[in-house]
Amino acid sequence: xxxxxxxxPASIPxxxxxxxxxxxxxxxxxxxxxxxxxxxxxxHGAITLLRLLFTDAASLxxxxxxxxxxxxxRAVPLLTTEHTTGILQAIRDADLSVITPADHCWPHQVNDLxxxxxxxxxxxxxxxxxxxxxxxxxxxxRAATGYGAYVATELTEGLVAHGDVIVASGSYGxxxxxxxxxxxxxxxxxxxxxxxxDRPYPSGHHDLFDRIVRAGGLLLSEAPPTLAPTRWRFQRRxxxxxxxxxxxxxxxxxxxxxxxRLAEYAAELGTPLGVVPGPVTSAASTGCHLLIxxxxxxxxxxxxxxxxxxxxxxxxxxxxxxxxLDSLTALKADWEDDPHLTPAQRRMLLALSDxxxxxxxxxxxxxxxxxxxxxxxxxxxxxxQTLLTRHGADT
Numbered sequence: 001x002x003x004x005x006x007x008x009p010a011s012i013p014x015x016x017x018x019x020x021x022x023x024x025x026x027x028x029x030x031x032x033x034x035x036x037x038x039x040x041x042x043x044h045g046a047i048t049l050l051r052l053l054f055t056d057a058a059s060l061x062x063x064x065x066x067x068x069x070x071x072x073x074r075a076v077p078l079l080t081t082e083h084t085t086g087i088l089q090a091i092r093d094a095d096l097s098v099i100t101p102a103d104h105c106w107p108h109q110v111n112d113l114x115x116x117x118x119x120x121x122x123x124x125x126x127x128x129x130x131x132x133x134x135x136x137x138x139x140x141x142r143a144a145t146g147y148g149a150y151v152a153t154e155l156t157e158g159l160v161a162h163g164d165v166i167v168a169s170g171s172y173g174x175x176x177x178x179x180x181x182x183x184x185x186x187x188x189x190x191x192x193x194x195x196x197x198d199r200p201y202p203s204g205h206h207d208l209f210d211r212i213v214r215a216g217g218l219l220l221s222e223a224p225p226t227l228a229p230t231r232w233r234f235q236r237r238x239x240x241x242x243x244x245x246x247x248x249x250x251x252x253x254x255x256x257x258x259x260x261r262l263a264e265y266a267a268e269l270g271t272p273l274g275v276v277p278g279p280v281t282s283a284a285s286t287g288c289h290l291l292i293x294x295x296x297x298x299x300x301x302x303x304x305x306x307x308x309x310x311x312x313x314x315x316x317x318x319x320x321x322x323x324x325l326d327s328l329t330a331l332k333a334d335w336e337d338d339p340h341l342t343p344a345q346r347r348m349l350l351a352l353s354d355x356x357x358x359x360x361x362x363x364x365x366x367x368x369x370x371x372x373x374x375x376x377x378x379x380x381x382x383x384x385q386t387l388l389t390r391h392g393a394d395t
Contacts, residue, residue, distance in 0.1 A: 020100050021088075022046035023120040028087045028224040029075035033236045036067045038115030046119070053079070090225035094198040097123040105130050110243045112269050118222040118240065124197050125218035129188055130244075134164035136306060137245035139259050140174025140252040145284050148252035151276050152177040155249060158303025160187030167192060167245050169237065170205060170219075174251045179208060183215050190218045192244065194237040195229035197221050220244075238262045247272040247309045249300055253287030260287050263297070272309035274300035 023046045030037050040049050053072045091098065099106055099121040107130040110117050123130075136159050140148055156166055156178045166182040168175035170191035182189035191212055195201050197219050200209045209219055222240055223233055238258075242248065242265035250273070253259040266273045275297040278285025291297040300306055 019046050019102070020098055020120070022050045023100055024087065024091070024098055024224060025079060025084055026050060026075070027120050027222070028084065028227075029078040030071060031232065032118060032222045033113075033116045033239070034071075035115040036064075036071055038117060038119060040068070040071070041119055042115065050079075087224055087226060090196070090198045091122070094124065094225060096197055096225065097127050099123055099127055099130070107131070107135075107244055109246070110240065113239065113243050116239075117243075120222070120224075122197050122221050122224060123218055125213040126188070126216050127218060127220075129165050129190055129218050130220075132165045132188075133246070134159075134162070135167050135190070135245045136164040137167045137241055137248035138174065138178035139168060139241070139248060139250050139262055141254060141257055141259060141284055142171055142173035142175075143284070144173035144177065144252055145278075145282065147278060147282070148174055148276075148284060149177045152251045153181040155251070155276075155300070155303055155306060156181035156187075157185045159306060160185040162303065162307055164307075165190060167241065169193070169241060170200065170202075170209065172202060172204070176205065176208060179212060183211055183217075188215070188217050190220055190244075192237055192241045193219060193221045193223075193229070194233040195221065195223050196225040196227045198225035199228075201229045234258070235261065239265045242266045242269050242271050245271060247274065247306065249274045249276065249306050250288060250291065250297075251276045252278060252284045253291075254283055255286040255290065257287045260291070263291055263295070267295070272298070274298045274306050274309050276300050 023041075026037065026041070026046055026049065037049075040052075044052065052068060053075050100119075101108075101111070105127045106121075129135075138152060138156060138159075140152065144152070152174045159166060160182055164187075166178050166187060166189040168178045168189065168191060170176070170179065170193050175191075179189050179191060189212055191200075191209060193200050200206070200219060213219060222236065223229075227233070229237075238261050242262055248262065248266055248271055250259055250263065263273055265271075273291070275288045275291045276285075277292065277299060278288060280289070288297075292299055298305065298309055
């Protein structure tokens with residue numbers, strides 16, 4: 001293979017810290033949460049890895065050349081001078097901070113994500129909030145009811161009085177109610193966003209995001225500037241929120257609410273989860289009731305219940321012997337957005353029948369993963385791995 005010139009982080013007028021700049025460039029070229037990327041950075045460091053992507057490293061010790069080749073195929077077309085310069089300029093223009101694991105304000109609890117942990121975080125506002133001991137997540141449906149908005153506000157006011165920092169997604173509904181209540185109560189709040197902070201989403205919350213920063217709060221994302229939110233990045237945002245917070249409260253969630261995915265991540269990471277019950281006649285609370293009844297989530301009726309949450313009191317992940325059809329439908333939808341799949345792999349996966357996918361997911365424990373990856377040509381989908389674990393694979 002012929003080597004091509006690699007961008008030299010030390011030569012880019014962005015930072016006196018080349019390792020920091022290399023992490024920014026890698027995050028801009030390879031989708032956040034890529035475990036191959038995380039593993040190679042842990043082994044070689046970001047600067048060395050960036051250079052390896054542009055050279056023949058077949059004989060380098062402790063390096064899986066096939067993995068390196070896959071990353072190279074994704075990254076090199078994006079690591080052009082025009083693209084990297086645009087990313088770095090967007091960071092300057094939006095006045096963003098770039099936070100790495102070497103910084104004192106790095107939230108070390110996100111390292112529980114292992115090789116899928118963020119390699120860099122982008123922040124606007126007071127990033128020292130990331131070191132606070134009481135980061136409490138408040139989440140729930142976008143289509144919040146009046147009951148949900150009232151409870152989110154009451155909980156937030158009580159938690160702010162206790163000294164907690166409120167963490168939410170910046171979305172419409174319960175999250176926005178929590179952010180606004182924290183600001184009104186004179187507290188601090190962190191909005192964890194799914195896309196780049198140069199164009200925070202949803203755009204209808206532009207004024208809210210500005211208020212958060214002006215009040216000493218923080219906007220946070222693992223997505224570099226210029227990246228738009230996608231289905232995959234929304235999922236990654238939920239996982240980051242579960243890892244970042246010390247406890248989470250779900251105020252409202254329907255039976256199929258995307259907020260339930262956050263509960264799964266909390267179960268995986270051991271993040272204490274509290275759930276607010278609602279009227280038994282309200283579809284907006286069905287998911288909450290299921291979490292309490294079937295998965296051991298703590299029932300929350302006020303701020304004191306949230307404060308009392310302990311790490312030993314966590315939800316259990318849903319497990320079943322046979323995946324429900326809605327799980328398969330969600331899985332196939334996720335394949336359409338999965339950045340780790342090649343177009344050929346995506347076409348192959350989407351052509352499979354539900355019965356073929358179910359057969360792969362419901363084989364005996366240890367053989368499930370091997371059979372699945374053999375059938376799907378070594379696809380490395382985070383969503384697929386989650387379903388394997390939920391439906392019987394001993395990984």
